[in-house]
Amino acid sequence: MNHRQLGKDGPDVPVIGLGAWPIGGGMGDLDHSDCIATVRAAIDSGMTLLDTAQAYRTSEATLGRALKDGYRERCFLATKVSRQYSRKDIEHAIENSLRALDVDCVDLYQIHSWNPQYPIEESMETMARLQEQGKTRFIGVSNFNAAQMQQAYDMAPFHANQPRYNMFDRAIEAEDMGFCKRTGIGILAHSPLGKGLLTGKYAPDHVFPEDDERARSPRFQGELFARYLAVADQLQSVAAEKNITLVQLAIAWLLRREEVTCVLVGAKNPDQVKEHVGAAEVEFADGELERIENILQEAESIRR
């Protein structure tokens, strides 16, 4: 597995990490033993960065169980405080997360999203204090734009932002990516498969079960769903010509940008993990990126 440095002076982390939202049950109920096997398969195959959050239902507790037997020591463990960011909320949340994960400290603690109800000065001061106390080795934010990152960074320098970034969601390319590069902030790209749109396995008439977040997402219903899947079909042809899968193409395409430190992919079983790992080696020949770009222009028109 290739590695990249997190931020300007952070540790080296693998270019592909495991996103632990699905193992919390947010994309449909999963068997507990499958979850444990998925986490361990990821770590065994080099995807040693694991990302979870306070808000990911049972994810932290399941991860805690998977990280027994020496797995904790082999991974870079990231979690987030979600929704409420007063000093009290953050201090309370990290204790709960440490307890659920059954660890003394995490490697990266992130503010899950920007919430104007809470002064960023107080939130970042608290995050910096947790770092000083050794409850987290590094701090970061998630879903912050450039202006928000600037305000947060002025209070306490941090190592990572975790934005949504995939072939269908490219908003960060306009400004936020450049800000991260100039400031020395690493990017952990979330939702890299568009939550399943970029896997090639769904037909437009697919109905997601009620306990899967996609059952309520407009992108996974009707005409909109069909239009995204039609673009994914074209991308799948490019992948097939390269002898890789669409999933691997979608991950490797994100890594074409040096600003992306790590792609956080959600997985539900060890087979999916195996496929993700294969993406780390994929390279693009002359003209391939341009061809993909032309296809993606169509996705842009869906968004407008």
Ligand SMILES: NC(=O)c1ccc[n+]([C@@H]2O[C@H](COP(=O)([O-])OP(=O)(O)OC[C@H]3O[C@@H](n4cnc5c(N)ncnc54)[C@H](OP(=O)(O)O)[C@@H]3O)[C@@H](O)[C@H]2O)c1
């Ligand atoms: N900071 C934030 O606000 C935020 C938001 C979202 C996500 N995240 C992080 O980013 C991570 C990744 O995002 P995500 O899990 O939401 O979505 P994702 O990685 O885009 O998609 C994950 C889903 O795609 C399907 N899939 C994965 N690998 C596959 C494979 N090899 N073949 C076929 N299907 C495959 C699985 O669902 P099915 O098999 O059921 O299709 C899986 O649950 C999260 O787990 C979380 O850690 C953060």
